[in-house]
Amino acid sequence: MKEFKVLKFLDKFKVLFEKFGVDYEIMRKILQMKLVMDGRRIPTIMNKSNKNKEKEEENSFFKSLGLYAFFGLIIVVLIIPKTNLIFQMSCVFGILMFMIMTTLISDFSSVLLDIRDKNIIFSKPVNNKTINAAKFIHVFIYMFSLTIAFSGLALVVSLIRHGFIFFILFLFELILMDLFIIVLTAFLYLGILKFFDGEKLKDVINYIQIALSIVVSIGYQLIGRLFNIIDINIVFTPKWWQYFIIPMWFAAPFSCILENSRNTYYIIFSILAIAVPVIAILIYIKLVSSFERNLQKLNVNSGKTDKRKKKLFYKLSNVFCSNKQEQIFFRFTYYMIKNEREFKLKVYPSLGLAFIFPFLFIFMERGEGKGFSEWLSYMASTKYYLNIYFCALLLPTVVMMMKYSGKYKGAWIYKVMPIKEAASIFKGTLKAAIIKLIVPIYLFQSLIFIIIFGIKIVPDLVLVFINMMFFTIICFKSMRKSLPFSASFQSTQQSEGFIIIPLMILLAALAGIHYKCTFTNLGVYIYMAVMFIVDIFLWKKSFNISWKKVEKSYTV
Incomplete structure (x- = not known):
């Protein structure tokens, strides 16, 4: 079976996984099999152009990262100036969150909602923690690869243009953002499955596409209106409702650390950027068993028609x-x-x-x-x-x-x-x-x-x-x-x-x-x-x- 570089990287954290009760060797085998099987799935972004099926063992997702990197050029343009970091990074994280969450829902919902583990792996002596860890790492591998494709060039430019501290902070927040998006999407699906059957969830995945299209159209305007441009200077006017603008959470630490800003709003935004993803992950770990149980509803179809x-x-x-x-x-x-x-x-x-x-x-x-x-x-x-x-x-x-x-x-x-x-x-x-x-x-x-x-x-x-x-x-x-x-x-x-x-x-x-x-x-x-x-x-x-x-x- 094909050996993946990402698995060799994970080997370095074997002890950490085992401390949390995960059987690392089995988890690694599950991940390896999932990555091989994913080679047969064509990402949405490549649906129109990828017709060559001669090399099925090559993962089509990784071949599509070059195209994602091209779309990430706009982030480079936003990173280069040294004007107002809270404004620049709010726009950067707003674009990144939309692109990544849209891709997660369109291409990786089938991974997050995979119930084949219940039918195949649960008949073997494998504990829940190992299966759940394999699923989470599986999604995170793709999410982080996608994020690096979008923002990899921007990371390099940030290192040259703004220095090492900016680069490390940017990379750290990208990881937090990915974890937050995965958990947020899982919570969304859990909430739907709690009250509806699997057929309704499949419909909702389509409706989320509409909602995201509307949100991004409004969001770009909203982020721009958070700031007033006066005599070429960008001025931020704090409002209470800005606590709900998630891209600003991840933008605020840049202003606090690199611009020495002590604005109360920026400090609270920075705390939210770290605290919310961490708390969300802890809650997800507690609710993951409930999430897996509710996933069985994907096999249920009420069959009701109006x-x-x-x-x-x-x-x-x-x-x-x-x-x-x-x-x-x-x-x-x-x-x-x-x-x-x-x-x-x-x-x-x-x-x-x-x-x-x-x-x-x-x-x-x-x-x-x-x-x-x-x-x-x-x-x-x-x-x-x-x-x-x-x-x-x-x-x-x-x-x-x-x-x-x-x-x-x-x-x-x-x-x-x-x-x-x-x-x-x-x-x-x-x-x-x-x-x-x-x-x-x-x-x-x-x-x-x-x-x-x-x-x-x-x-x-x-x-x-x-x-x-x-x-x-x-x-x-x-x-x-x-x-x-x-x-x-x-x-x-x-x-x-x-x-x-x-x-x-x-x-x-x-x-x-x-x-x-x-x-x-x-x-x-x-x-x-x-x-x-x-x-x-x-x-x-x-x-x-x-x-x-x-x-x-x-x-x-």
């Missing part, structure tokens, strides 16, 4: 679909979107961004007033409601991803079904995607915008939706015509990514014309009537696709 939602979607299919075949694919697409976890993992983070972007840009604009009522009065006099076009940023991703599935091998069913024409397939699929993914977000955003800007913007909101339907058809016509859910995610065509650039230009043009029309009487209504007619024409003509054209890109 019959009211099912009936509603049946009614919607009858209303929006013109024939039985179209209704069938409308319902089929709904169930695939609802139940296909790999599809949700790819698409749902974009939902989060599409949801938050329109609000993010209007709330960044403070206006001339200082209070909330003055801000509302100011916003009502502007045309910032057109930011709702940012919701349409989701459409190219949705249309592009409708052809992919983790269960693509089941696409043989298309060849045996008595399908007369391809139009009904694509119409039903596209309509279901719009109603399931786009319409709920747009309706909620429209309601909030009406509250902010007033009832006068209703015609504009109707026009935006009509333009979004036009944009959807253009996205569909611009991309390959593969049958829904018939291709593997690993076969994603890189060339389709470049189509998004002209599509974004088109969306900007639609919004620009809308903006110009708001300055003329009846301009919005004339634009609305024209685009409505164009939409009807395109929806009738764009789906006349020959089977030969579809079959060229058909893969099973």
Whole structure:
């Protein structure tokens, strides 16, 4: 079996593990086997490009670290200046925590939630401490490797630019941060498993992707607003709620130690940076047996379905679909979107961004007033409601991803079904995607915008939706015509990514014309009537696709 360098490094701490009651030799064997098995798992970041399976014994994760290192260049840019360490390092740890936690949830949840140990290893004379230690070290190996890939170059630059003390402090806090993220994620899963079954947890892992997308979008703005830039000097204004901004915990020790700051807030932040991870680890050790017991719920599926939602979607299919075949694919697409976890993992983070972007840009604009009522009065006099076009940023991703599935091998069913024409397939699929993914977000955003800007913007909101339907058809016509859910995610065509650039230009043009029309009487209504007619024409003509054209890109 392959010998890993990281295991040789762990050998130096053999005595320490044995003092805690861990059978080190068995733990080492378990880790070695896990690392070999991980060679078959392809990280999310490499899904699109890694098609070579000739060297299965090589761990794909370690081969992906070079790509992670490239993304870490932005951290180097933040490390170089010698301006305000609390500001610089807050940004550094904010980026690192988001990237690492996102990767942990997307790529390593299966490692943290592994229950095969119960079925295989527990039948052998191996104690709980040894198995739990092997699992924790297994995750930490990947987490620390990932962290070093992201921040390794930044560590070298920090040593040259800021000195040895900065370097040691940075490295020490990276270790604390990794431990804190692992334990925090474990607590999150434990809380979910305490009250729900394993099926719910699998869904929550997808929903966390959306939440993280929203949090990072807000977080970057929030971290920036913690500081005021006055005459090129960065000024920190302490507030009580900043105790909940975790990146500032890890940034504060740099200011206390290297800048000799005695700010009370900085001192408390520094204490939290050390105390919270240590306390979290101690609590995790106490609760690890409970966590392992609850993991058995991953094998439990309540199987409950919401019959009211099912009936509603049946009614919607009858209303929006013109024939039985179209209704069938409308319902089929709904169930695939609802139940296909790999599809949700790819698409749902974009939902989060599409949801938050329109609000993010209007709330960044403070206006001339200082209070909330003055801000509302100011916003009502502007045309910032057109930011709702940012919701349409989701459409190219949705249309592009409708052809992919983790269960693509089941696409043989298309060849045996008595399908007369391809139009009904694509119409039903596209309509279901719009109603399931786009319409709920747009309706909620429209309601909030009406509250902010007033009832006068209703015609504009109707026009935006009509333009979004036009944009959807253009996205569909611009991309390959593969049958829904018939291709593997690993076969994603890189060339389709470049189509998004002209599509974004088109969306900007639609919004620009809308903006110009708001300055003329009846301009919005004339634009609305024209685009409505164009939409009807395109929806009738764009789906006349020959089977030969579809079959060229058909893969099973």
